[in-house]
Amino acid sequence: MNSVIKGTSYILAHAPDMVIHNGSTQTTERIVNPNSEYLVKLPSHIRSYEDALNYRPNQTYIGNMTPAELGEIPQPWYDKPMENGPRYGKFGEIMPEDEFYMMMQVCDVFDLVHLEKGFVADVKPRFTANPVISEDIAARIHDGIDISEIEHFVNEEHAEGLYYQDKLVGYVKRAHDVDVNLSAHVMHENLVSKASSVLALLYVVKNSGIDKSEVEYVIDCCEEACGDVNQRGGGNFAKAAAEIAGLTSATGSDMRGFCAGPAHAMVAAASLVKAGTYKNVIVTAGGCTAKLGMNGKDHVNKDMPVLEDMLGGFSVLISANDGVNPEVDTDIIGRHTVGTGSSPQAVIGGLVAAPLARAGMKIPDIDRYAAEMQNPDITKPAGAGDVPASNYKMIAALAVKQGDMEKAKLATFAKEHGMVGWAPTQGHIPSGVPYVGFLREQILNGEVNTAMIIGKGSLFLGRMTNLFDGISFVVRKNAGAAQAQEGGVSKAEIKGLIAEALRDFAASMME
Amino acid sequence: MDLENQKRVKELSEKYGPENIVVVLGAAEGEAAGLAAETVTNGDPTFAGPLTGVQLGLKVYHVCEPEIKQEVSPDLYDEQVGMMEMVLDVDDIISEMTSIREQYCKY
Structure with missing residues (x-):
């Protein structure tokens, strides 16, 4: 599991x-x-x-x-x-x-x-x-x-x-x-x-x-x-x-x-x-x-x-799986491999399109994407642009290129599948993970079902290789929680029923 | 531009002659492309790196500019750059790059 x-x-x-x-x-x-x-x-x-x-x-x-x-x-x-x-x-x-x-x-x-x-x-x-x-x-x-x-x-x-x-x-x-x-x-x-x-x-x-x-x-x-x-x-x-x-x-x-x-x-x-x-x-x-x-x-x-x-x-x-919290789906892992190439197209292809294709999914099937969540307030004045917005544009453009999405939806993709950046530019800190806290809550309250977290790294800064790097994974609603809801009885309802039974039992003991 | 890259551009220009070098940029914005282009033509505008005050005047293009696009096979270009062409503000990049070349390019 x-x-x-x-x-x-x-x-x-x-x-x-x-x-x-x-x-x-x-x-x-x-x-x-x-x-x-x-x-x-x-x-x-x-x-x-x-x-x-x-x-x-x-x-x-x-x-x-x-x-x-x-x-x-x-x-x-x-x-x-x-x-x-x-x-x-x-x-x-x-x-x-x-x-x-x-x-x-x-x-x-x-x-x-x-x-x-x-x-x-x-x-x-x-x-x-x-x-x-x-x-x-x-x-x-x-x-x-x-x-x-x-x-x-x-x-x-x-x-x-x-x-x-x-x-x-x-x-x-x-x-x-x-x-x-x-x-x-x-x-x-x-x-x-x-x-x-x-x-x-x-x-x-x-x-x-x-x-x-x-x-x-x-x-x-x-x-x-x-x-x-x-x-x-x-x-x-x-x-x-x-x-x-x-x-x-x-x-x-x-x-x-x-x-x-x-x-x-x-x-x-x-x-x-x-x-x-x-x-x-x-x-x-x-x-x-x-x-x-x-x-x-x-x-x-x-x-x-x-x-x-x-x-x-x-x-x-x-x-370990508790039947409630969001699952990390290790069957959908995107990897930037040695042979992937370093053009942005190859990177997004390897990290986003390829793992989804292997799982029989299309880019718009994922509810939310979180890649580099740098705060644009910091990066825009420095000429580095709005990094999360650029990532959403790239993912959307690739979705259009491979026929997953109509071109008309390019402009709204970021709004529907993304968010603005808020993380300080501390290298590893903004890299996909700042969203995990919100994501956990959004999945638990039913707002979101799936999300892809994407980490990217500039290995060439260490002067050991000119390669780029990245890895992605999908987080989804817990299959146990999803089943319980489909069956018409949620976990909370089960808890409620047990509590009621215990109260009745306690009351009968007092009598 | 990264200090180490400035050093490499400087060394390559000394080794092969500035007239034989073309710098190809991949920056995601016109402003960033313009700053990098200025660095390899008029010198580092941030006064931080090895190209501070060094006016190499190199030929410099962004990968999305037509001069580079026409040098590459259309299939390969689509495979490597097609997605970014859809994403970037190519007109803004061309205008920034053209302005820098007109002011500082020597070749």
């Missing part, structure tokens, strides 16, 4: 100071062009935490707005904020930067992260008030240290400074004096990824209601690498994050494929559970500091706020 999607979580962390100090566009600019106008103008384009909360695509990511509701707001969205945007949503939360630094500190097990005394005293009560921060995690908070010690490590010992509202409040020190793979820069990047993954794991446990001890395996699918000089990508982010999240019965491993990583990991997790190897597997990923402010120059040039100030994370719990 197919495995099911039992729960999801989506978290963001606001990281405005990390945009300036750790985003690769900014760090490169400081080396190449230290006196540039961009670096001078940048600070005045950084958003406050409140602005990040009131930004509708962020609220969509954590589940407080649906993609359809976001789609009704005319673009651009950055100049149409909501009022009093909440921190918490049904999928997760938007954590402020100061609390996220504390999250990094509790996730550090090698004494690499230290925060300033006053900062710790200020942040700790707010951090520990977070419903997902359990006592075991709170117990990991260290006492703060003097600012002079922080300044020493940043100025003399190559540590990465942690800044909050432009003030030095802590550091991440190097984990080795010589090995560049353990430099402060790399340790900072990896600890950010780990901390955001841990936060997502805590939320998926909360949202799904699973007992932590029942999670057997965790697959991390971010785009970072951890290891030392002798094993640069040795791993294992998955197990490291599972440890802090308290998943004591789990082991795990890392799966990589650039932005296609999450889709590869979902297929692997669904297959492991379907095979009976494990009953509960979590796919997880944290965010990426390098991509903060990646398109900052374009945003500043267009006098916009720098919108890439959010670290993203997500987790999906894949479990």
